[in-house]
Amino acid sequence: MHRRDLLALMGTTVTASFLSPLSATERLDLGTRLQEELGTAGSLSTGTRDLVTRVADLVLPRTDTPGALDVRVPEFVDLLMTKWYTTAERAGFEKGLADLDLRAGGFIAKPEAAQVALLKTLDGKKGPKGSAEDAFGTLKWLTLYGYFTSERVQREVLKTVIMPGRFDGCVPVKH
Numbered sequence: 001m002h003r004r005d006l007l008a009l010m011g012t013t014v015t016a017s018f019l020s021p022l023s024a025t026e027r028l029d030l031g032t033r034l035q036e037e038l039g040t041a042g043s044l045s046t047g048t049r050d051l052v053t054r055v056a057d058l059v060l061p062r063t064d065t066p067g068a069l070d071v072r073v074p075e076f077v078d079l080l081m082t083k084w085y086t087t088a089e090r091a092g093f094e095k096g097l098a099d100l101d102l103r104a105g106g107f108i109a110k111p112e113a114a115q116v117a118l119l120k121t122l123d124g125k126k127g128p129k130g131s132a133e134d135a136f137g138t139l140k141w142l143t144l145y146g147y148f149t150s151e152r153v154q155r156e157v158l159k160t161v162i163m164p165g166r167f168d169g170c171v172p173v174k175h
Contacts, residue, residue: 031149042078043090051097052077054108055136056143058115065157068143076146077139096127096135103132 022030044052053074060068068074081090101107104118119136127133147153154160 027149031145042075043082044078045094047101048094048097049074049078050108051101052139054115055100055119055139058112058119059140059143060147066152068147071147071150071152073143073146073150076150077142080142080146092130093135093138095130096132097139099130100132100135 042049053069056068056073056077060073062070081093085093100118100122104110104114107115107118110118122133122136123140124137125133126137148158
């Protein structure tokens with residue numbers, strides 16, 4: 001299994017549990033609608049946004065396929081934090097990222113190997129709200145969700161057929 005295939009599976013699994021009240025089609029539709037709103041003003045501070053950008057790039061770097069930054073995942077995360085998360089949840093996320101930065105002694109200034117090592121120690125661990133573990137888990141999930149619901153990834157990586165089969169426009173529908 002290739003890395004991107006594994007991440008697609010993980011993204012689907014995580015997304016499915018978080019948005020379980022929604023069908024798969026509704027989850028994809030929600031992600032697509034949010035992708036269309038990218039560029040609207042966000043609520044994350046500049047420092048937090050820089051940290052989100054760096055972590056998203058480490059989670060899904062550009063390879064022979066687009067990376068997280070190529071499909072604007074940091075803007076997607078900021079939009080979700082602004083429109084979908086409560087003020088308390090957003091504050092907990094920012095507190096957790098501040099904790100991550102504190103543990104690293106300045107995450108962005110560290111060499112990539114040190115950044116990756118820290119993220120590996122946090123990966124898969126549960127932590128209390130506002131902890132580095134909790135914030136990284138949330139950010140990783142949002143990175144995967146934003147990545148796999150982007151139009152570019154749907155078309156170029158997953159090769160999603162938007163209109164499968166044929167279209168029969170004059171078919172009677174029973175109500």
